[in-house]
Amino acid sequence: MREGARYDLLVVGGGINGAGIARDAAGRGLAVLLVEQDDLAGHTSSSSTKLIHGGLRYLEYKEFSLVRKALKERETLLRAAPHIIRPLRFVMPHMPNLRPAWLIRAGLFLYDHLARRELLPGSRGIVMRRHPAGAPLVDSIDRGFVYSDGWVDDARLVVLNALDASERGAAIETRTKLVRAVRAGGEWQAELERADGTRLAVRARALANAAGPWVGQVLHEALGRGAQHTVRLVKGSHIVTRRLFEHDHAYIFQNPDKRIIFAIPYEREFTLIGTTDVEYHDDPARVAIDDAEIRYLCESINRYFKRKIAPADVCWSYSGVRPLLEEEGAADPSAVTRDYRLEIDTGTNASGPDAPLLSVFGGKITTFRKLAEEAVDLLGEALDHRAPGWTAGAALPGGDIANGQFDRFAARFASGHPWLPAELAHRYARAYGTRAERMIGEARSLSDLGAELAPGLYERELAYLSGTEWARCADDVLWRRSKLGLHLAPGTLDAVRSRIDTWFTRSRSRDSASRDSVFSQ
Structure with missing residues (x-):
């Protein structure tokens, strides 16, 4: 992301709905920027009951269509x-x-x-x-x-949607907040603020407000607008x-x-x-x-x-x-419905329809893909970009497992890497699927994975999570990219968190020094 960059779609919110919309839109050929004020799945989308379900109890409220x-x-x-x-x-x-x-x-x-x-x-x-x-x-x-x-x-579901969006051309910017956006010249002119306080301006032909609990705040404070629906x-x-x-x-x-x-x-x-x-x-x-x-x-x-x-x-x-x-x-x-509403506001200017704004109200994790598909259908129509939906039959990163037979895949992965402890091999297979090979890279022994900063957490995995999955601190790793924090011995969390945060700080310093060296040549 650079100052003044122009996109087809700016997505605000890195929860499951925002990540799903970014993925779908990028796959249809739109230039997408997703901004999230904290970590991906940093709030609601990592705090669910972790079920993909129809919602048996919703039948009691006659929500047959939702179920x-x-x-x-x-x-x-x-x-x-x-x-x-x-x-x-x-x-x-x-x-x-x-x-x-x-x-x-x-x-x-x-x-x-x-x-x-x-x-x-x-x-x-x-x-x-x-x-x-x-x-x-x-x-x-x-x-x-x-x-x-x-x-x-749930948290990995969000990350994998963002990863798929990224690999299809979307820009994913975490720790980046939408400060304000206004319509001008048939597009949105948006001001963003990074965690370090730096601000930059970008432009977008459309804006999707998928900020979850903050959807109303984004509308009122950042966009200066009202809405038909509330949450x-x-x-x-x-x-x-x-x-x-x-x-x-x-x-x-x-x-x-x-x-x-x-x-x-x-x-x-x-x-x-x-x-x-x-x-x-x-x-x-x-x-x-x-x-x-x-x-x-x-x-x-x-x-x-x-x-x-x-x-x-x-x-x-x-x-x-x-x-x-x-x-x-x-x-x-x-008794409040778990269904969703998509509200699209195209606005008008002197020459006709203005830059569209789509806001997401409600929803549940099980229906995120359908929500995203419907959202991009609406946005595509408003932008005169009518590419068909594609996600219904597409695997998420790591999900291209033959016939969906995870147990067979996990057994093959473990047998192909006999040097990995059985529990660690299973965790890698479960978390990364077919991307587990990419994560461990050329490693052929535990020592090749680098230092063990927490039980079962090696430097090689941290490097992958940092470089590929937008992890920036210990809590991103221990509680969202994994649940390793739950398995730590009592009283050790603070020390482990400190070691991992130190690793991230040093890694960023090395990356910065490497970039400075390249630019000085």
Whole structure:
């Protein structure tokens, strides 16, 4: 990115919707610039429940169109990224005092048949004493249901969309904020500010506001405009405990308040529990779980498991602010739609239509690809650039695994690199897919990977994450590009973070010295 550069499309926001729009637009031949004020997936898009799902509970609110759309996308995404998205079976214990069995069976029948299903098995009833998922549950639960959905590494999904966009010509600028933009001469003239305070101006034929919880702020403060739609900010918090069960199924629990709570196998050694739905009115960048939410999640789990948990058992927690599409009459945050609206404003000037502005309101991670496709359709029409959509059948970087058979791919990768510890080989295969070979480069031994700055984290991977995936500091690596921070020994996080941040500082210094040397020749 340079001062005065001109693009077809400026995308504001490096969450899943912004990255998806940038990818789709770049693949259709548009010159794209994406700016993100923090790290990619730095907020909402790394704070989800990490599910690719139709949204079984949305059937209760008669959101049949949303569920059908999400179920179709579930199949598409499972094919596009089998390394970071995988099938997951869910167990729903039956609680007669909450929802009758016939209603659950009817809902699961709809869930199985609302969209074509090729990759996942259907639902069925189970007797708990005959199923491995019954053992951890209280004895009063004697039956339940099993159905299928998908799990996703949400932050990596964002990064891979940005990476694909970049490889198709898009410019990705993290730690870069849109300060203001105005229409002039049939285009947007935008002022950007980098983290070091430097400012520069760029021009774009169109602007996409995909700022998530900040969508309204960008409209009002940076663009000086209003909108037909608004978002309702809802905080969703999660806790992570040591593993509460040994099998590979997840649980979906019904609460007396009609909310549902998931308990999901996580990072091999842990259980992920969430989520809450709490109205939020503060800065989305400062969101954090509170004591009441932790107690709520613990109490919800304790209704079902024999092994009880308390706030002291929480190893880690995270919160995100979901920008849900505001609707009239939805007092309960849980009942607010997870669908989205795309609002396009073409404006007018003396010579006709002006530079288009597209704003994204709402959405969920499962439907990001469809949202992006529809957004670029609208923008393409406004720009008279009518290239067809292409992402429905395209793999994300690393996802071009033969027949989507991840286990076979991972076994081949491990056997081809016998010098890698088994756990590390599996993590590389899972995180990078077919790009794992590119990540390790010419390494033929652990020593070739460089110094180990944290357990299982070597310099070679840091160099790849820095040079290819926009990582700039320890938290980018430990909590978004991976979840290695969760596996650190108690009390070591600060020291590990310091070592990694020092590595990044030295790496930037070396890069700067190298550039200065080239320019002086």
